Amino acid sequence: DPPFAVGADFTVQVQLGDEGDAVRKEHSVLEEVAYRDTWGKEMDSYLQMMYERLMLMRELLCGAGSIVVHLDDHVAHYVKLILDEIFGVFSFQNEIVWRRGAGHADATRFGRNHDVLLLYSRGDTFYFEPQYPEPSPEEVARLKRAYPLVDDAGRRYSLDNLAAAGPGPARRFGDRVIPPPRGQHWRFSQEHIDELWAQGRIEFNRAGVPKVRKYADETSRMPLQDIWTDCIRHISTVTGFPTEKPEKLLRRILVALSPPGGLVADFFCGSGATLAVAEKLGRRWIGVDLGRYAIHLTRKRLIQVQR
Numbered sequence: 001d002p003p004f005a006v007g008a009d010f011t012v013q014v015q016l017g018d019e020g021d022a023v024r025k026e027h028s029v030l031e032e033v034a035y036r037d038t039w040g041k042e043m044d045s046y047l048q049m050m051y052e053r054l055m056l057m058r059e060l061l062c063g064a065g066s067i068v069v070h071l072d073d074h075v076a077h078y079v080k081l082i083l084d085e086i087f088g089v090f091s092f093q094n095e096i097v098w099r100r101g102a103g104h105a106d107a108t109r110f111g112r113n114h115d116v117l118l119l120y121s122r123g124d125t126f127y128f129e130p131q132y133p134e135p136s137p138e139e140v141a142r143l144k145r146a147y148p149l150v151d152d153a154g155r156r157y158s159l160d161n162l163a164a165a166g167p168g169p170a171r172r173f174g175d176r177v178i179p180p181p182r183g184q185h186w187r188f189s190q191e192h193i194d195e196l197w198a199q200g201r202i203e204f205n206r207a208g209v210p211k212v213r214k215y216a217d218e219t220s221r222m223p224l225q226d227i228w229t230d231c232i233r234h235i236s237t238v239t240g241f242p243t244e245k246p247e248k249l250l251r252r253i254l255v256a257l258s259p260p261g262g263l264v265a266d267f268f269c270g271s272g273a274t275l276a277v278a279e280k281l282g283r284r285w286i287g288v289d290l291g292r293y294a295i296h297l298t299r300k301r302l303i304q305v306q307r
Contacts, residue, residue, distance in 0.1 A: 001070040001245060002050060002268045043078070050079055054086050057267060061122040066093070066257050069118045070245070076116040087120040094119040098249065099229045117253070130223040131256050133230040147216040159203065159211035162186055162193075173202060173210050181209070228252075244270065250277040258283055272298030276305050 057067060067087075071079055084092060096117035104111050135143065147156035168185020170177050171193050180186050186193070196202050201213040228249075250273055258264055262283050266274040269287035271294065278285040279302060287298055 001266070001270065001274070002053075003046070043075075046075065047078055047082065051082050051086070053267060054082060057265075058086055058122065060265065062263075063123045064125065064127050066119060066121045066126045066128075068253055068257065069120075070115060071118070072115045073112065076118065080118055083118055083120050087122070091120045091122070092118075093121055093126075094226050097227045099227075119257075127257060127259055127262070129256050131252055132221050133224050133228075136230070143216050147214070149213075151213070156216040157213045158216075159205065160214040162188065162202075162210055162212050173197060178210060224252075245273050247273060247277050250274050251281065254278055254281055254283060269298055270294050272301040276301050279305050 054067075054069075061067065067083075069079060069083065080092075080095070094117070096119065098115050098117060099113055100115050101113055103113050106112070143156060147158045149157050149159070151157060163180050163184040164187045165183065166185050167183065168180055170179040171186045171188075171190055172178075173193065174197055188196070193202070196212060202210050203213065205211055254264060254274075254277055258278075258281075260282055263286070264274065264278040264283045265286040265288070267288045269275055269289045272287060275285045275287045275298060289295055289298065
């Protein structure tokens, strides 16, 4: 999550006392690069900075590693060309579009409402765990209607028929041997029925007919695609850092691209959000930032997470 080259200063507001006014804190020379997204030679300086850092990041990646660079429309396409050169065009995996808000009115153009996540791998193969979108409110309501029952673990399910058309023999359900309804047969072999019974997935309806549990979370779902609009929005930041990212967004990225116990590095760690999520997920982490305020925020945040 590097600077976006927006040409703006990001200053820190420090509250003095309970009722004090917010005071603007001037940055030292060391902190300017981290908090002032301005560049002496404009785009040339910015892209040179990114090129040098991305070269180092590639060297640090393991063979099954990947990198996600989060940008907006100011420089995303410039940086993609740099990534193509450093990682190779065949290492490009995805340009992910993240809708970062609910939208806003703009009288002179289409509303700008997305950021870009550029995903590259170090080698031909890389660690990847498919993710699934959060269901919309409409989908949640539909699932509740289709799967009205809830088991002791909180999983939603419905009862499905075990019988189908065509004659067949009786089957044993626990300590009971039950013939199928007239003109029908039990759809599963005795071995499969025994497995379902042992799993607690067969129950009897009020008429004493055996039914099989069909769970909502086992139905076929489309894995997440490269446009992310589901329930991930900018939120009130935890630390007050102006460009802090939602933990939901970071959690999705880290679960998809890093194994349990894997190593995650963020070289523009800002408020430490990526590292905090990595800690909660049981990943190891390295965090780097140039600004003393960022390091202070990150350290404080990680201590709170560990507590």
